[in-house]
Amino acid sequence: MRINKILLLLTALLVNISFSQTSFKLKGIVTDSSSNQAMEFVQVDLFVQQDSIFKGIIFTGIDGLFEFDINDPSIYFLKLNAFGYDPLYVFNIKIDNAQKAFDLGKLYFSAPFVKSVDEVQVVSRKELIQNNIDKKIYNVDQDLMSRGASVADVMNNVPSVNVDQDGNISLRGDANVTILIDGRLSSLTGGNGTNLLSSIPASSIERIEVISNPSSKYSPDGTSGIINIVMKKNKKAGINTVLSSTLANGPYFNGNGMVSLRNEKFNIYASYAFLNSDGYRNYYGDMIKYYDNDSTTTLSQNRTGKDLNRTNTIRFGSDFYLKKSQTFGVNIAANQGLRQRIGDLYNTFYYNTNSSNVDYWKRTSIDPNQQLNMDFNANYKKNINDNSDLLIDANQSIGKEDFESEYEKIYYDDFEN
DSSP, X not given: OHHHHHHHHHHHHHHHHHHHTOOEEEEEEEEETTTOOBOSSOEEEEEETTTOOEEEEEEOOTTOEEEEEEOSOEEEEEEEEOTTSOOEEEEEEEXXXXXXXXXXXXXXXXXXXXXXXXOOOXXXXXXXXXXXXXXXXXXXXXXXXXXXXXXXXXXXXXXTEEEOTTOOEEETTBOOXXXXXXXXXXXXXXXXXXXXXXXXXXXXXXXXXXXXXXXXXXXXTTOSOEEEXXXXXXXXXXXXXXXXXXXXXXXXXEEEEEEEEEOSSEEEEEEEEEEEEEEEOOEXXXXXXXXXXXXXXXXXXXXEEEEEEEEEEEEEEEEEEEETTEEEEEEEEEEEEEEEEEEEEEEEEESSTTOSOEEEEEEEEEEXXXXXXXXXXXXXXXXXXXXXXXXXXXXXXXXXXXXXXXXXXXXXXXXXX
16 A cells, blocks of 8 residues: 555656656748748847746757747747848747647848948048058158148158258258158258258158168168158049148248149159248347356347248159050159348347446348259169069259358447346
8 A cells, every 4th residue: 555655656756747847849940031041040049028038049050940949838039130130029929838839930031221322432541650661651641730831840740850940850860861752862962952851842742751771772871861752643544633732820821733644654744832931030038147256247139030931843754654564754853942031139248247337239140042953863663573673763963052141240339228
């Protein structure tokens, strides 16, 4: 009798375990609504609808089929995700003992709404400063501060390059630097170089390359490095024109114009730039004291003046494409400039700070400087392979500079403080 009771209990326990482990099936097929093709690798997430508890995840197979094994009867919902499609939701999926297998059939995915556009414009922009293995490149067009400036002004923004108040250029503190235009020697390397730099508008420059460790092809013996100024040249086919100008107080005016005609056989280009800057050279110095035993002398200096810089720059050239890998080019550049600095320097010399013994004089100075520079170039280039070019250059640079300095010093007697 006791054994029968034990068997009865074991039978009831096994029935209960079997009931608790009942598996329910939920399946479906994911299909593209436009092509009616089964969709593979669609992510299907299963949730309890009442409290959105996550219950499982599965991916569709090559036939678009998915199938869940569910142990707990409840009301579920599905979230389906596929790349390029909006999420698809299926709600109110009731799983219970009355329906242990639930077949959703085909679930249709619709592609999201796509708006057609007439044109898509992709714009790329260069970095202001590019650090390459052999050189640093300063892209002038990317510097808003260069608008209306001269090349001399822009040079001070280039790392490791410095231009002092007299226009002298140094590279990493060394003034022995070679300056090139479009990779070629020019009158910039002569005595007129500092004045010519301040006369070229930055708007006519494409980029500035700083080569601190030049290779042997530049013949760099005895120099601290090379600064290569690359001028703008239109590269689009057809007729191209560019006009730009800058106005500022001073008065300051900077105008630049370029035109080119380019096709498969040749590229003819010309440019003109004008710069007019009329600034001030005012200086108000504090008193400079000199001590000699018991006496103290003092010098006070004040200066008023103007600095006029006016230049015209013309470039003309052409490139002829002889063959696919061969180019012959000629280029002529001319620069005419005027630099005139005038001013009055007022000096007051006190022999003793509290004494009425005073010297007073004024120095008037005029420094007109006129220059004319011309560069002539003919070149032949043959592309041998991706890493090698044959380049033959013929250059001639001439320059003329007229410099005058006039000083007048006037002394005044009986000057009262």
